[in-house]
Amino acid sequence: xxxxxxxxxxxxxxxxxxxTLIFGIAxxxxxxxxxxxxxxxxxxGYGPTNFQIQYLAPGITVFGLSFLSLFSSxxxxxxxxxxFVLRLFTSPLRPSEFILGYxxxxxxxxxTQSTVCYLCALFLGLPFSANLLAAVAVNIPIxxxxxxxxxxxxxxxxxxAVGGICGALLTNLSAWFSNIWFDTSMVGGxxxxxxxxxxxxxxxxxxxxxxxxxxxxxFPELWWVVAYAVVLTAAAVAVFAVKLKKN
Amino acid sequence: MEAIKxxxxxxxxxxxxxxxxxxxxxxxxxxxxxxxxxxxxxxxxIKMLSCLTQPTSGEAWVMGRSIKNEAEQVKAIMNxxxxxxxxxxxxxxxxxxxxxxxxYGCNKKESKEKARKMIEDFSMEEIAKCRAATLSGGxxxxxSIAMALITQPDVLFLDEPTLGLDVLAxxxxxxxxxxxxxxxTIILTTHYLEEAESLCDRIGIMxxxxxxxxGTAEELKTxxxxxxxxxxxxxxxxxxxx
Ligand SMILES: Nc1ncnc2c1ncn2[C@@H]1O[C@H](COP(=O)(O)OP(=O)(O)O)[C@@H](O)[C@H]1O
Ligand SMILES: [Mg+2]
Numbered sequence: 001x002x003x004x005x006x007x008x009x010x011x012x013x014x015x016x017x018x019x020t021l022i023f024g025i026a027x028x029x030x031x032x033x034x035x036x037x038x039x040x041x042x043x044x045g046y047g048p049t050n051f052q053i054q055y056l057a058p059g060i061t062v063f064g065l066s067f068l069s070l071f072s073s074x075x076x077x078x079x080x081x082x083x084f085v086l087r088l089f090t091s092p093l094r095p096s097e098f099i100l101g102y103x104x105x106x107x108x109x110x111x112t113q114s115t116v117c118y119l120c121a122l123f124l125g126l127p128f129s130a131n132l133l134a135a136v137a138v139n140i141p142i143x144x145x146x147x148x149x150x151x152x153x154x155x156x157x158x159x160x161a162v163g164g165i166c167g168a169l170l171t172n173l174s175a176w177f178s179n180i181w182f183d184t185s186m187v188g189g190x191x192x193x194x195x196x197x198x199x200x201x202x203x204x205x206x207x208x209x210x211x212x213x214x215x216x217x218x219f220p221e222l223w224w225v226v227a228y229a230v231v232l233t234a235a236a237v238a239v240f241a242v243k244l245k246k247n
Numbered sequence: 248m249e250a251i252k253x254x255x256x257x258x259x260x261x262x263x264x265x266x267x268x269x270x271x272x273x274x275x276x277x278x279x280x281x282x283x284x285x286x287x288x289x290x291x292x293i294k295m296l297s298c299l300t301q302p303t304s305g306e307a308w309v310m311g312r313s314i315k316n317e318a319e320q321v322k323a324i325m326n327x328x329x330x331x332x333x334x335x336x337x338x339x340x341x342x343x344x345x346x347x348x349x350x351y352g353c354n355k356k357e358s359k360e361k362a363r364k365m366i367e368d369f370s371m372e373e374i375a376k377c378r379a380a381t382l383s384g385g386x387x388x389x390x391s392i393a394m395a396l397i398t399q400p401d402v403l404f405l406d407e408p409t410l411g412l413d414v415l416a417x418x419x420x421x422x423x424x425x426x427x428x429x430x431x432t433i434i435l436t437t438h439y440l441e442e443a444e445s446l447c448d449r450i451g452i453m454x455x456x457x458x459x460x461x462g463t464a465e466e467l468k469t470x471x472x473x474x475x476x477x478x479x480x481x482x483x484x485x486x487x488x489x
Contacts, residue, residue: 009335009342012338013337016378017337082331082332082334084333084335086329086331086333087327087394089299090325090329091322091347091350092322092351092352093350
């Protein structure tokens, strides 16, 4: 019950921030519209395949999720600097309830983001199919990766630093290495290697496979992401617990 | 009965001992004032007693429960108004109050009723729907204090509650605290000496992490050989800070 109460407070705190709507929903949608317009302006067969709506839409949903790190880390960092966390530490709320309360609200936000993105893509010519529901679900592991990163950064960094690290650095890194904007195999070399080690391009490929109904292609890719999600969540819980004790 | 008892309580930070073997006893229903210059260790003491931070050594009990081994029980029966104003920025005044009530185990109906009562007691009807972030510092502070009181704790810690309040709001809060006297045990820190003198049953003066004098305001004045409480504080705290 306490967890739900705390989670509901966090949901309000995040969704009442105009930043959430701008970065979480509006920005990915604008990118989707812009890039698909560019793609339509290029004569058929000459544009990059990445920008065709069936590849672009899943990619943008993953990109949109990178802002989850920003939202959760901003919330936690702000709670730390305002002393609100101290107030909660003196309350009966337990450490596990804390972590759950900060994480849970992010999942519906993630699902909403991906759904809105696919709805918009339908208008841009993405054929409707039940596979899109699978594609939304396939995004959950990468959403957890971003949430865990947010929890981790939010527990150690200041509100300002978090804006830079999660808002600028992380979103850019995940975008470059994601295969959304350009095919990382075309760059090759170390860039491609790093891209293959990081979870972002795997998440995009899994989402694309799911959206295309190519279910066989989801899992080799998704395992990467799931592994990252598990390890990062464990790390985030550890960092959070240490910070909690140190006070 | 003792509401708070500490035994050789010590808190060391890396290169600094904030609390040095504190021996403090506060009785149930008492309003106890903890005074001392900046850095004396008042907030650190409150942080340990409210289970925010673990003592380096020593032990303390709140309503007979150990802050080291029974933190969960201690947390359920006390509440703190921290030195920093601590409110949820994007929640309304009412939502902030209901949130705290629910975290401490009230159901929806009880928390609504309690929030209504606090809003009335703190004359916050007009701002009940406003988000906390939009309130002035003084109103945020009042809300922060109301959030500590809404759970009707057995033991209440007020760390510089009147900091940042204007004279009228301060007087109003004093009146409210007076009414609470006897209903719960209150530990109050403040830099307003007239506040401590007029409100507190007993006063402890801390210097360099330990209690250097304790008694009623009258007793402390007699001890320092003066009629003026501020004079008494300066004499006692000054001697022990040198
Ligand atoms: N987290 C901390 N890390 C290091 N030193 C601290 C910390 N908190 C308090 N101190 C030091 O401990 C001493 C007592 O601080 P505090 O309890 O806040 O005093 P008061 O509330 O009486 O003004 C101060 O010298 C302060 O600098
Ligand atoms: Mg202090």
